[in-house]
Every structure is written in C-alpha cells, then in structure tokens.
Amino acid sequence: MSTAPDENQVENQVENQAAGLDPLVSFEGADKVYNSGFRALDPIGLRLPRAEITVLVGPSGCGKSTLLRMAAGLTAPTNGVMTRRTERMSYVFQDPTLLAWRSVRANVELVAKLQKVPRPERRERAQDAIDLVGLRGFEKAYPRELSGGMKMRASLARALTSEPELMLMDEPFAALDEFNREKMGAELINLWRTRQVTVMFVTHSIPEAVRLGHQIAVMGTGPGHVKQIFRSPSPPTSDPKTERDDNALRELRTEISTMLGGAGI
Ligand SMILES: Nc1ncnc2c1ncn2[C@@H]1O[C@H](COP(=O)(O)OP(=O)(O)OP(=O)(O)O)[C@@H](O)[C@H]1O
Numbered sequence: 001m002s003t004a005p006d007e008n009q010v011e012n013q014v015e016n017q018a019a020g021l022d023p024l025v026s027f028e029g030a031d032k033v034y035n036s037g038f039r040a041l042d043p044i045g046l047r048l049p050r051a052e053i054t055v056l057v058g059p060s061g062c063g064k065s066t067l068l069r070m071a072a073g074l075t076a077p078t079n080g081v082m083t084r085r086t087e088r089m090s091y092v093f094q095d096p097t098l099l100a101w102r103s104v105r106a107n108v109e110l111v112a113k114l115q116k117v118p119r120p121e122r123r124e125r126a127q128d129a130i131d132l133v134g135l136r137g138f139e140k141a142y143p144r145e146l147s148g149g150m151k152m153r154a155s156l157a158r159a160l161t162s163e164p165e166l167m168l169m170d171e172p173f174a175a176l177d178e179f180n181r182e183k184m185g186a187e188l189i190n191l192w193r194t195r196q197v198t199v200m201f202v203t204h205s206i207p208e209a210v211r212l213g214h215q216i217a218v219m220g221t222g223p224g225h226v227k228q229i230f231r232s233p234s235p236p237t238s239d240p241k242t243e244r245d246d247n248a249l250r251e252l253r254t255e256i257s258t259m260l261g262g263a264g265i
Contacts, residue, residue: 029080063224
C-alpha cells in the first residue's frame, strides 16, 4: 500500500501550514472589477505570514500590482475582504524616485520627516538604514552621483527609516542588471533577517521569486488569479551557489516555469 499523500492532501497541508502562521495581511475571496467593467482579478485567497517574504510571480497583466495596491489600501476589493493588521507600511517601486536636489541622507530621512519623527531620532534611524543597505560614506552624495543599484539601496533605506512592519515592493529590482539584482536580493534577505519585516514582493522573474520567497504565489491571466501557492523548501538564500546547488529549489523553479508555460527562466 502506498503511503504517499495524494495531490489534494498535499495542497491542503500547504494551505493549513500557511494559515497557522498568523497572517499580517489576508485576502479572502477578494476580487477586482475596475470601473471600466474590466475584471482584473477573480476572487483571491492568500495569507501573508508575519515576518516572511511572500512573492507574487506571473505574466504581465495577471493583477500582481492590483493585489499589491489592494494590500496597501489604495484600491478596494470589489467583493470579498482584504484584512491588514498594521498601518506601519512602506512601498518600494521599480523607480527609486529620489529627489534630485536632496542628498542621500536627506532623501532617506524624508518619509520619517513627513511622519514628524523628531530630528535626532530620524537621523539615527536613517544612519542605521544607510549602514544596513551598504551606503555608508555616501550620505552627502546626490542621486546623480549614484549608480542604479546605489539609488535602489537609497530607496530601500528610505522605506526602512519609517520602521515598517510591512514592505510592499513592486518589481523593485527590475531596472537593475543581473549582478545588481542579485546583490539587492541579498540586501533584502539581510534586512528581513535583521528587522523581521513582512514583505509582499512582485516580480516577473522565477529565479528571483524562488531565491527570495518563503511563500510563492504563482498567478495567471484571464482574469488574474492565483494558480498555486508554494512554500519554499529552503529559507531565502542570498548565496547564488546554494541556490544553484539546491535540488529542491531547482525543482521548484522548474515546476513554476512549467506552470507558467516555460517563461521566466
Ligand atoms: N485603473 C485601472 N482601470 C482599468 N483597468 C486597469 C486599471 N489598472 C490596471 N488595470 C488592468 O488590470 C490588469 C491587471 O493589471 P496589473 O497592473 O495589476 O497587472 P500586473 O500583473 O501587475 O502587470 P505588469 O506585470 O505588467 O505590471 C491589466 O489588464 C490592466 O490593464
């Protein structure tokens, strides 16, 4: 007699595992029909466990940004519910959106300044964040003096200075070359380890999804929906060699790629 669980059992286990992890954000039957009448998302069931990185991966137009915006409260579900158990959140987008006339330090302090965090505290927080993302020594530099990767580090540091519990990241590293993209992925893992933030991370890249995610929601189009939610077999890794040599991660990458029609590897 076979003892292997059937596919449904495995799926249920995966769901139960994620459910038991005290989600910071949850979507229950949350769908989205825009005012134009366009159905961007079919009902979504997804939970973001606290202090974990959840990655949304899928083709263009499958509603990844719509779901992220819903988590942010920028767009409401048409039916169903989105529950977010924190107000302390920050966003990081593909474009670092630094102010050209402000130094790195002044840019990094900006959100905390808008939140009226007193100056000495905001200085300290900004310096901690600058150190964490590896920009020490560049506090007085202006954005024009920074490389693309350094600008993205500054953008990450600015998001951290507001001490978020939740970070919403919409293809933050998409504009970077592969080398910087891997380095920034390592920074993200580093800051998740140090600060235990909960992260919702949107990407088109399957390798990036598998490298960064504790949990990976694979999405499809027509209308947007979650095809499957995977728990990563290994903790997020900042070591490309471990990633390459880890059979379970390799298998997961292949499975997701097959699910998405061979795209993204
Ligand atoms: N305000 C809006 N009104 C009408 N349709 C919209 C609106 N915003 C997005 N859409 C549509 O909803 C669908 C999902 O968009 P969304 O930006 O969430 O997808 P995505 O997966 O993030 O895409 P990409 O990877 O290309 O950024 C798309 O077809 C888009 O054209």
